[in-house]
Amino acid sequence: MGSALEGKVAVITGGASGIGRATAVRFAQEGADIVLGDLADGTETVRLVEKLERQAVFVRTDTTREADCNALVAAAVAEFGRVDVGVASAGIATAAGMSNVETRAAGGDATHVVNIDTDAFRKVLDVNVLGVMMTDRALARQMLAQAAAARSSTSPPAQRRSPSRARRRTACPRPASGCSPRSWRWSWPPPGSG
Numbered sequence: 001m002g003s004a005l006e007g008k009v010a011v012i013t014g015g016a017s018g019i020g021r022a023t024a025v026r027f028a029q030e031g032a033d034i035v036l037g038d039l040a041d042g043t044e045t046v047r048l049v050e051k052l053e054r055q056a057v058f059v060r061t062d063t064t065r066e067a068d069c070n071a072l073v074a075a076a077v078a079e080f081g082r083v084d085v086g087v088a089s090a091g092i093a094t095a096a097g098m099s100n101v102e103t104r105a106a107g108g109d110a111t112h113v114v115n116i117d118t119d120a121f122r123k124v125l126d127v128n129v130l131g132v133m134m135t136d137r138a139l140a141r142q143m144l145a146q147a148a149a150a151r152s153s154t155s156p157p158a159q160r161r162s163p164s165r166a167r168r169r170t171a172c173p174r175p176a177s178g179c180s181p182r183s184w185r186w187s188w189p190p191p192g193s194g
């Protein structure tokens with residue numbers, strides 16, 4: 001059986017380094033094409049993905065900017081026609097660690113909880129919380145639009161739909177049998193419905 005990522009399109013923020021880059025390379029090994037968003041230059045990650053004979057696009061993105069998050073997803077759709085997977089990996093770390101508490105506090109360590117600057121901490125929240133939310137929101141809106149388009153293109157004409165089937169289609173009581181919220185896949189009619 002092939003990989004679940006074969007032929008999929010993945011949007012990855014923070015893809016210029018660290019976890020984001022490692023994810024991009026691993027996904028490419030599994031057969032995915034990659035759209036990278038990062039403040040930093042992503043061309044090395046693009047090179048690594050292309051070496052695996054998958055396509056990659058880098059979009060300069062500041063995930064604390066709503067317009068950038070939306071533009072990243074729009075770029076993926078413009079390039080590949082859809083988005084299948086999203087990974088919000090852009091992040092920064094300045095939070096205080098709990099090791100060597102006295103030493104670090106006494107030494108004036110700016111990341112120690114007693115010294116941390118309010119604006120610096122606000123930046124952490126902006127990138128690690130708000131940025132992730134805005135990335136995920138842009139991805140979810142696109143995926144829902146794709147799911148709606150897939151439903152309308154696979155749905156039978158209204159006059160041929162029996163009431164019981166129409167109810168099943170709306171309520172979808174057993175996700176595994178008709179639609180999968182996880183993958184946004186839709187099949188009609190639901191398996192086993194005759």
Ligand SMILES: NC(=O)c1ccc[n+]([C@@H]2O[C@H](COP(=O)([O-])OP(=O)(O)OC[C@H]3O[C@@H](n4cnc5c(N)ncnc54)[C@H](O)[C@@H]3O)[C@@H](O)[C@H]2O)c1
Binds near residue numbers: 062089092
């Ligand atoms: N590596 C770990 O073991 C580990 C463990 C726990 C949590 N984390 C957290 O996960 C996140 C990613 O970790 P990493 O090791 O990959 O870090 P990293 O610094 O290697 O990569 C983070 C990437 O995010 C990008 N980035 C930062 N702010 C951005 C913004 N506003 N818009 C777009 N891109 C932005 C950076 O340019 C960088 O390429 C960080 O928040 C980190 O604190 C990492």
